[in-house]
Amino acid sequence: MTAFDVADRCFSNASNFTVRRDVLSASGAVREISRSVGRMFAAISDQEDEPAVRSLRRRLATLRMTVNGALLPLSTPVLQLRAQIAAIVVASDAFGSDLVALSSRLTSACDIDQDEVPPKASVLRDLLADARGRVGIVSSPLKMRMPQIAQR
Amino acid sequence: MTAMEYGSLQRPLVLRKATSGTSKPSHLDLLGFRTIPTVQSIEGLQRGSRTPDWAAYLTYVGWWIAGLPVASGTAYCVLKVPTRSYTAALVAFGALLRSASEPFGVLTWAQVQSLEEGTRVFLRIADKLGKKHTRSGCVQRSSYLGMVQIDVVDPKYTHWITKPMFHKFEVRLTEHETSRRISKAGSVLSRIIPDFTTEWIHTPTTCCAVVTSQAQWRHELPTIAIAAGRDSATFADFMAPSVDDVSRVDVRPAARAGSVTCKFVILDGPQPFLSRDAVHARRVVILLDALEYQKHSGDVALMLASRDDALLAGSLQDPIFETAVFVSAGP
Numbered sequence: 001m002t003a004f005d006v007a008d009r010c011f012s013n014a015s016n017f018t019v020r021r022d023v024l025s026a027s028g029a030v031r032e033i034s035r036s037v038g039r040m041f042a043a044i045s046d047q048e049d050e051p052a053v054r055s056l057r058r059r060l061a062t063l064r065m066t067v068n069g070a071l072l073p074l075s076t077p078v079l080q081l082r083a084q085i086a087a088i089v090v091a092s093d094a095f096g097s098d099l100v101a102l103s104s105r106l107t108s109a110c111d112i113d114q115d116e117v118p119p120k121a122s123v124l125r126d127l128l129a130d131a132r133g134r135v136g137i138v139s140s141p142l143k144m145r146m147p148q149i150a151q152r
Numbered sequence: 153m154t155a156m157e158y159g160s161l162q163r164p165l166v167l168r169k170a171t172s173g174t175s176k177p178s179h180l181d182l183l184g185f186r187t188i189p190t191v192q193s194i195e196g197l198q199r200g201s202r203t204p205d206w207a208a209y210l211t212y213v214g215w216w217i218a219g220l221p222v223a224s225g226t227a228y229c230v231l232k233v234p235t236r237s238y239t240a241a242l243v244a245f246g247a248l249l250r251s252a253s254e255p256f257g258v259l260t261w262a263q264v265q266s267l268e269e270g271t272r273v274f275l276r277i278a279d280k281l282g283k284k285h286t287r288s289g290c291v292q293r294s295s296y297l298g299m300v301q302i303d304v305v306d307p308k309y310t311h312w313i314t315k316p317m318f319h320k321f322e323v324r325l326t327e328h329e330t331s332r333r334i335s336k337a338g339s340v341l342s343r344i345i346p347d348f349t350t351e352w353i354h355t356p357t358t359c360c361a362v363v364t365s366q367a368q369w370r371h372e373l374p375t376i377a378i379a380a381g382r383d384s385a386t387f388a389d390f391m392a393p394s395v396d397d398v399s400r401v402d403v404r405p406a407a408r409a410g411s412v413t414c415k416f417v418i419l420d421g422p423q424p425f426l427s428r429d430a431v432h433a434r435r436v437v438i439l440l441d442a443l444e445y446q447k448h449s450g451d452v453a454l455m456l457a458s459r460d461d462a463l464l465a466g467s468l469q470d471p472i473f474e475t476a477v478f479v480s481a482g483p
Contacts, residue, residue, distance in 0.1 A: 004195075
């Protein structure tokens with residue numbers, strides 16, 4: 001594809017661009033896991049940058065992206081949600097009782113509403129059903145406010 | 153320039169909506185060309201692709217603005233585009249088409265009569281032996297009706313030209329060029345523009361100035377091509393300097409925007425946009441992509457607020473672009 005073709009694609013996209021805004025409400029399990037992960041990040045924020053801390057942060061970030069970005073029910077084995085939480089519970093043992101308590105809330109959150117299809121999946125299904133061209137979903141994987149998306 | 157004066161301009165026509173089964177009309181269809189050219193990448197021409205609507209529109213904008221009569225102040229055209237790639241080159245090409253379609257070569261009596269006082273002209277006059285010589289001169293206001301006064305500098309002499317004796321002179325705006333060299337660009341322009349004279353190719357004329365990234369400009373020019381009939385040429389062929397090494401399009405970085413002397417300037421991007429006060433031109437096209445426009449929308453709004461004409465709303469409408477054309481107060 002030449003640079004001119006890329007420019008042509010940009011102009012075509014601009015002329016065909018439509019915005020459909022769906023405000024998604026996360027399930028109870030997703031909200032509880034996200035909240036607990038946020039608190040755990042806060043609890044280890046003053047820790048030294050050691051390998052164990054970095055490892056726990058990475059596991060927490062992966063868990064949060066898994067639950068926020070999933071297009072499949074959380075009980076789907078491929079997401080390995082329980083295995084991820086179990087690893088976090090084990091890793092939390094080294095950081096005191098607060099973190100252990102928070103990690104146990106993750107375990108209990110994992111037991112509720114797990115068979116619910118994420119709302120993002122149903123939006124995607126609707127879009128694909130009506131789509132004539134290509135469809136893309138623009139969303140934040142970290143539940144952050146993105147100014148550009150908000151303005152569009 | 154007042155809104156009334158603008159009203160007397162040749163307004164761009166509104167394109168008819170395409171109906172199914174017919175090819176959609178392009179903005180290039182409005183320009184009265186002999187052959188509608190195809191503007192595409194070189195690969196696109198080989199594939200037989202048609203001119204994209206956006207490329208036709210940008211070429212049209214350049215052609216239209218270049219012909220906009222602006223007696224005082226500066227006419228601005230702000231274009232918000234999805235990407236700035238190739239946009240400056242296409243607008244410049246539109247200005248180049250306008251320049252090539254203006255009278256060149258020997259002027260007619262009506263054209264000579266309409267020249268403004270002080271216009272520099274070249275007279276070709278045959279001596280007693282029939283050999284033609286070129287003299288540089290200046291048009292002066294004649295107090296006699298139906299007579300044109302041209303003061304020749306060397307040798308100092310005043311010609312009083314009337315219609316019956318006009319055939320003895322060749323009056324030109326540019327020096328006579330004897331070269332019969334036909335370039336690729338000349339062949340394409342001959343197919344596109346009615347009454348095109350190949351002399352234009354050899355004449356040192358700068359159509360417009362582009363304030364842009366020179367690296368990007370050099371990268372883009374050889375990759376776009378124009379085809380008309382069986383002839384084709386790249387933008388680089390069109391914008392190559394004339395025989396006198398005068399640039400067809402004057403390309404400068406933003407840091408040197410103040411040294412531009414051309415009357416039609418294209419400011420490509422935010423840095424050239426910020427140097428707009430240093431540019432003294434009659435016509436200025438500003439190109440900003442969506443994010444750049446968002447960042448500088450306050451500045452654009454201030455420019456719009458200071459305009460002294462009626463905004464040409466709806467004059468250049470396109471579903472892809474957001475276009476504002478206005479005239480600001482100026483010297």
